[in-house]
Amino acid sequence: MEKTRRQGFHLEPPAGLLNDPNGLVWYRGSYYVYFQWNKFEKNHSYKEWGSFASDDLIHWQFRGSALVPDQPYDQNGVYSGSGLEIDGKLCLYYTGNHKEEGRRTSRQCMAVTEDGRHYLKLGPVLETPEGYTPHFRDPDVFRAENGLYYMLVGAQRSDGRGALALARSRDGFGWDYLHPLAYSRQYEMVECPDLFLLDGQYVLLYCPQARNNDTDACLSSYSAYKPVTFDPETGRLSPEDADLDRGRTVTDGGFDFYSPQTFTDGKGRRILFAWMSRMEEAEEAAFSAAEPSVHCLTMPRVLHWRAGRLWQTPPEELYSLLGEPIQPEALDSRTFWLGIEGLAGDKPFSLTLHGGEAALDFDPAARTLTLTRTAWLTGQPESKTCPLEQLKNLELWSDRSSLEVFINGGSLVLSARIDPASETLGLDVRGADGCGITLRPIHCI
Numbered sequence: 001m002e003k004t005r006r007q008g009f010h011l012e013p014p015a016g017l018l019n020d021p022n023g024l025v026w027y028r029g030s031y032y033v034y035f036q037w038n039k040f041e042k043n044h045s046y047k048e049w050g051s052f053a054s055d056d057l058i059h060w061q062f063r064g065s066a067l068v069p070d071q072p073y074d075q076n077g078v079y080s081g082s083g084l085e086i087d088g089k090l091c092l093y094y095t096g097n098h099k100e101e102g103r104r105t106s107r108q109c110m111a112v113t114e115d116g117r118h119y120l121k122l123g124p125v126l127e128t129p130e131g132y133t134p135h136f137r138d139p140d141v142f143r144a145e146n147g148l149y150y151m152l153v154g155a156q157r158s159d160g161r162g163a164l165a166l167a168r169s170r171d172g173f174g175w176d177y178l179h180p181l182a183y184s185r186q187y188e189m190v191e192c193p194d195l196f197l198l199d200g201q202y203v204l205l206y207c208p209q210a211r212n213n214d215t216d217a218c219l220s221s222y223s224a225y226k227p228v229t230f231d232p233e234t235g236r237l238s239p240e241d242a243d244l245d246r247g248r249t250v251t252d253g254g255f256d257f258y259s260p261q262t263f264t265d266g267k268g269r270r271i272l273f274a275w276m277s278r279m280e281e282a283e284e285a286a287f288s289a290a291e292p293s294v295h296c297l298t299m300p301r302v303l304h305w306r307a308g309r310l311w312q313t314p315p316e317e318l319y320s321l322l323g324e325p326i327q328p329e330a331l332d333s334r335t336f337w338l339g340i341e342g343l344a345g346d347k348p349f350s351l352t353l354h355g356g357e358a359a360l361d362f363d364p365a366a367r368t369l370t371l372t373r374t375a376w377l378t379g380q381p382e383s384k385t386c387p388l389e390q391l392k393n394l395e396l397w398s399d400r401s402s403l404e405v406f407i408n409g410g411s412l413v414l415s416a417r418i419d420p421a422s423e424t425l426g427l428d429v430r431g432a433d434g435c436g437i438t439l440r441p442i443h444c445i
């Protein structure tokens, strides 16, 4: 059994540090996944866009550098952004980060490609408008139903509070700042927004971030979503929806999930990838001490909007990686799929893997689901608890050093990197008598 922390079926670069997924797009029949990459070191000192491409969401080709910080306006980092096909060209939008004598300047920039291999930078297309600090980044560009292009930007207002800013364009190339779209009183910054129409409902994904504005340090952040009414004519949300502190739901209840981004593919599916990490610097160092790289993306997830919630499910393509059902003793890899169906819904349930490396506990009295794993630095168990009314079924995708658990058909998902200590599965399931339990190896390509 493999002891490495390198993943079997998740996207991770051969070396360095990966963070946010960027420029996700389906273009000319291929999937493109760009990502924040420090190719030199396993830390955050350098940022460019690395790239992967695939024709089928399963076989991925690592293509190395796509956009590097080689211009005065992006010399201190090609930061996060999005991708969109316009008139046959793949347009990439990113934040050019420039620092001089400790002063940061952020500009939203554009690059284009027609083959996913050669990139032409077009330079800055939007300066940071009055009323915002230089924490102005992560452009999310989309085309609304009326044909207008919008750019949503993660921002901090001059009063030190988080916000989302909106710019508009007729052609996707020339941009005008419009107005603040949404604001937070509780958080000092909002990162990585994504606004999209899903099953007839506009959904806003965003990452509220607490910052110490005196030291300019990030304190904490997470991914949230909320349904909104967006008027493509005016570029406005309803006043209630514009309040980012109201009506939000945590996007993933696990330990490691941040900066999700979505796109629509050729099959018309809205697909999400996220950065599968929320590690602190010391945890990153501990995790990757013996590894060439640190961090990976989540599995792709197909999104739906149903019953007032975001549903996330694995794309059908990924099931082709599953082998025939086997007994736990016969499993000789950490890459496996476990499905449990027909649970009572309101009875206690628990599941332990790899001798306690990871555990799930459903408490019907408290109506909570708890995920426990071994903490990176202390070696002690640590837990995350989220509200759950009923537990009916679950689907667990294990890679060599991660778990993604899809609850009740995907209305709740928990993602976590796992410290791979044990070589045997040691599966212990309680509260599932008479239920269908299926274990299948995942064959990595």
Ligand code: FRU
Pocket: 019, 020, 036, 047, 079, 080, 081, 095, 137, 138, 191, 192, 258, 259
């Ligand atoms: C989110 C983020 C983005 C920024 C990028 C830099 O993780 O901080 O706001 O563009 O990472 O790597």
